Amino acid sequence: MAIKFAARMENIKGSAIRELLKLTEDPSIISFAGGLPAPEVFPVKELEEVILRVLREEGRAALQYSTTEGYLPLREKIAQRMKKVNVECQPNDILITSGSQQGLEFSGRVFINEGDVIICESPSYLGALNAFKAYQPKFVEISMDDDGMIMEDLEKALEQNPNTKFIYTIPDFQNPSGRTMSLERRKKLIELANQYNIPVVEDNPYGELRFEGEMLPAIKSFDTKGLVIHLGTFSKTFCPGLRIGWVVASPEILTKYILSKQGVDLQSSTIAQREVNKFLEMYDLDKHIDMIIGIYRKRRDLMLETMEKEFPAGVTFTRPQGGLFTWVTFPEHMDAAEIMKKSLEEKVAFVPGQSFFPNGQYKNHGRFNYSNMPEDKIVEGIKRLGKVLKAMI
Ligand SMILES: Cc1ncc(COP(=O)(O)O)c(C=O)c1O
Structure with a gap:
């Protein structure tokens, strides 16, 4: 059967x-x-030292369950690092996730009912599309040029789709296109999000890997209404195998992500979080x-x-x-x-x-x-x- x-x-x-x-x-x-x-x-050699020190100095705590929100000293350091993209946030605005992929999955879980519209770049990151697809949305794709999503098309899409749940964007060195959203369009995007009261999922795994030119402020840095959910990760700047990423969001939204995490895996790996934290203490990530x-x-x-x-x-x-x-x-x-x-x-x-x-x-x-x-x-x-x-x- x-x-x-x-x-x-x-x-x-x-x-x-x-x-x-x-x-x-x-x-x-x-x-x-x-x-x-x-x-x-x-940094294999450095991590050897880091892992030994974590085990020697905080072994029992590192092997124990810990809070869903994540290890506070690590969240403090991430809050500091968010300043690089002009985002002012507190450790309490941050949830540690198992890679930013988990933040994407939670975005689907928290926002999408069957048939809801998700607006995304055309093309967009396959792993996010698949995570969202589990919640059966309809995708409305917005064409891009070398400055990212075309804002006139985004505006039309928002106008025509009142059941839009969020806009998904990868503004820096997008996967798959390698394109970066210009500063003007970041500002226009937040203006439209505010006007239509639509959350924005800003996925930023690559922003720190800029080869030339100035780093652009995150869309989150223009967020005055608490609509932007910013996803970060150490996967591309450090080691993806540790599976440490984070979500920065307003308290109203972050609470829903925290509740999702409690249901999915309780917390991210205690020892992996402490290893990343110790590396940041001992070495210069930049x-x-x-x-x-x-x-x-x-x-x-x-x-x-x-x-x-x-x-x-x-x-x-x-x-x-x-x-x-x-x-x-x-x-x-x-x-x-x-x-x-x-x-x-x-x-x-x-x-x-x-x-x-x-x-x-x-x-x-x-x-x-x-x-x-x-x-x-x-x-x-x-x-x-x-x-x-x-x-x-
Ligand atoms: C755009 C984008 N978002 C999220 C991820 C997931 O990264 P991780 O879960 O390792 O942080 C990737 C991985 O390639 C990606 O390209």
Whole structure:
């Protein structure tokens, strides 16, 4: 007899792309498909010292249950670090989560009823779309240009969809497009959110990885009505394996996230929180981030230069000023999944872009990660793909 699952599971399916991506686990493949940090930037030696000290100095407390909100000294340090993006907040405005992915999941849980509208960038982060999909919303996508979401389209969408529950945005070095929302648009977005009284989920895992130019203030920094939920994480600036992220929100909203966390996992790992906290006490995270930036900037430059040389006319790509990804647009008649199949024969992988559009309408894009592959492989992989594209066009 068929097992009866909840209706919400019907929307969550493995895709053909996921099947293709499984092939990229083969170590002989040059993969631009993942979103992983470079493993060589992880501070393994320093963490050895940190972990020993946590266990020696606070072992019993570090192995015990702790509060749902999170370890206070860590929340104090995060509140300080939020000043980098102009956000003034207190430890009490912060909830520690298991990565920012958990903040996304809670956003779905706290806000979405079946059929509600979520407004998001087009394209947007697949992991967020899937987390939201479990709550059966309708997605309204807003086109982007190099300055982020187009505000006239956002305004129209808000006007036409009174059952909008929140606007989801990744303003800095967006996953998958690498684009950054301009200062003017950040201000316009908050103006519209205020006018329509709509919460904004601001997902910011990459903002600190800026290779050039000035860091922009978070949308949260313009939030006067307590509508912005800001999600942060140590995954891309430190180590994703520790699974430590955070939510900054107004008390009315944060309470709902805290209640969600109590139901889901009670708290984030006590020892992982104390390890991050101890690292921040013993070492200079900003110096560590500068080292990461140096490596990723070089890899981005190399990937874009090689694309410029090796890709045929008619293929374009974004020029991210930070983060992990560039977004490639192939001629309209081409299907990136077909390109991926051919490029896999040459042992090169990327992510075909269709799944980043929640309504699945565009097939001629691809997401390319430049943080994870060493430099010689970036050049070799893009050269091989250039040949594939020339043969196909
Ligand atoms: C835009 C975006 N949000 C959230 C996440 C989740 O990150 P984590 O849960 O590791 O903090 C990612 C990971 O790649 C991401 O790209």
